[in-house]
Amino acid sequence: MKVNRYLMPGLVIAILLGSIIVAKATGQWSVSGRGRIDVTNLTSSADVRGWMTLQQVADGFDINQTELYRIMGIPADIPPETALKDIEKILPDFEVSEAREALAAYLEGQTEASELQEMEEKPTDAPSPKAGDEQIKAAATPTPVEAEHIPQGDGSGTGPTPVPEGGILAGSDIKGRHTLQEISDQAKVPLPDLLKALGLPADIEPGTAVKDLIQSAAVPDIETVRSAVTALQSR
Numbered sequence: 001m002k003v004n005r006y007l008m009p010g011l012v013i014a015i016l017l018g019s020i021i022v023a024k025a026t027g028q029w030s031v032s033g034r035g036r037i038d039v040t041n042l043t044s045s046a047d048v049r050g051w052m053t054l055q056q057v058a059d060g061f062d063i064n065q066t067e068l069y070r071i072m073g074i075p076a077d078i079p080p081e082t083a084l085k086d087i088e089k090i091l092p093d094f095e096v097s098e099a100r101e102a103l104a105a106y107l108e109g110q111t112e113a114s115e116l117q118e119m120e121e122k123p124t125d126a127p128s129p130k131a132g133d134e135q136i137k138a139a140a141t142p143t144p145v146e147a148e149h150i151p152q153g154d155g156s157g158t159g160p161t162p163v164p165e166g167g168i169l170a171g172s173d174i175k176g177r178h179t180l181q182e183i184s185d186q187a188k189v190p191l192p193d194l195l196k197a198l199g200l201p202a203d204i205e206p207g208t209a210v211k212d213l214i215q216s217a218a219v220p221d222i223e224t225v226r227s228a229v230t231a232l233q234s235r
Contacts, residue, residue, distance in 0.1 A: 039052060044107075046104075054074070071106045170187075174222065174225055180210075187229050213225075
């Protein structure tokens with residue numbers, strides 16, 4: 001039996017065409033690369049294809065729609081369901097390749113900003129001090145020397161503040177605990193002149209404190225005593 005030489009090639013072609021038709025009908029045939037790209041999780045601008053819509057690109061990169069329009073230079077009135085290849089027909093200056101490059105620059109900037117933020121937020125470990133450094137620091141720190149305390153007065157806390165040797169008590173420094181005699185001695189004013197300036201009797205007890213004079217209304221207030229002493233010192 002003689003077989004037609006065109007029969008086998010024809011059967012092969014028929015089988016191939018049938019496979020393609022079936023694959024297209026079931027959605028398993030694709031020449032656009034759609035099946036190889038997960039549009040819900042785009043990781044690189046190289047994944048962007050002309051058949052993708054603006055909404056798919058925005059969702060795939062988790063970019064706000066307004067921001068995506070700004071990056072690609074697309075007017076706000078273009079619907080997000082528009083495919084990129086169709087935008088080329090609407091906008092003369094728009095090209096998918098240029099939009100892909102603009103998106104790549106944006107993603108690179110976002111990555112650098114994220115890395116910089118992580119570096120700023122990461123705590124910097126301070127170098128631990130070395131044993132030698134502690135010894136040097138201890139040696140360089142002077143040991144405080146406690147100053148010798150020289151008691152003044154009788155320790156009761158009621159005596160006047162002593163005037164440094166050779167110093168003169170200023171009228172403004174007079175306190176209520178100062179006595180008339182102490183004021184005369186430390187302020188270098190004669191006691192009779194002080195009593196006269198304050199309107200006190202000449203036979204008053206020189207050991208009377210200013211606060212007692214004020215309490216007994218012998219003088220109105222301490223400022224009167226201070227002013228009188230200042231006036232006597234300026235003569």
